Amino acid sequence: MYKEDCIFCKIANGEIPSSTIYEDEDFRVFLDLNPATRGHALLVPKKHFANLLELDDGLCEKAMVLAKKLAGKMTELLGCDGFNLMQNNGEAAGQTVFHFHLHLIPRYKDDTAGITWRPGNASSEELEVLVALLKGK
Numbered sequence: 001m002y003k004e005d006c007i008f009c010k011i012a013n014g015e016i017p018s019s020t021i022y023e024d025e026d027f028r029v030f031l032d033l034n035p036a037t038r039g040h041a042l043l044v045p046k047k048h049f050a051n052l053l054e055l056d057d058g059l060c061e062k063a064m065v066l067a068k069k070l071a072g073k074m075t076e077l078l079g080c081d082g083f084n085l086m087q088n089n090g091e092a093a094g095q096t097v098f099h100f101h102l103h104l105i106p107r108y109k110d111d112t113a114g115i116t117w118r119p120g121n122a123s124s125e126e127l128e129v130l131v132a133l134l135k136g137k
């Protein structure tokens with residue numbers, strides 16, 4: 001629940017100062033030090049969970065409701081034109097801090113954040129195989 005060598009455990013619990021924009025008994029939300037855009041914030045639970053798969057179900061539900069509230073408030077106060085919620089799990093997915101966090105990224109028309117991917121192609125056979133696999137046939 002608390003990991004000694006985890007920087008986000010220390011930030012979440014106030015042992016390391018952060019630019020906090022919201023706090024309650026379960027979460028802290030603070031500004032990212034290397035923001036993708038103006039107002040980029042990180043929502044973290046105060047307890048340590050390495051990633052989404054480890055995150056407690058109750059906190060998972062609360063995190064999304066809180067993200068929704070903050071996205072609305074930030075949109076109003078920053079005047080952004082859009083919003084990304086982003087959440088990386090595992091090194092291959094770009095996770096660099098192994099304490100669950102949800103990126104709240106305000107987007108502005110013509111910003112240079114570039115959060116995107118190169119679209120591939122899926123054949124109908126491939127889609128069929130994947131549906132059978134993922135539905136657990």
Ligand code: 5GP
Nearest residue numbers: 007018030031032033034088094095096097
């Ligand atoms: P990830 O790549 O794991 O999804 O995201 C980690 C994020 O944490 C990055 O956007 C990075 O800029 C941010 N970050 C890493 N260390 C610190 C820190 O000590 N303070 C703050 N405010 N942000 C941090």
Ligand code: ZN
Nearest residue numbers: 006009048099
């Ligand atoms: Zn931690």
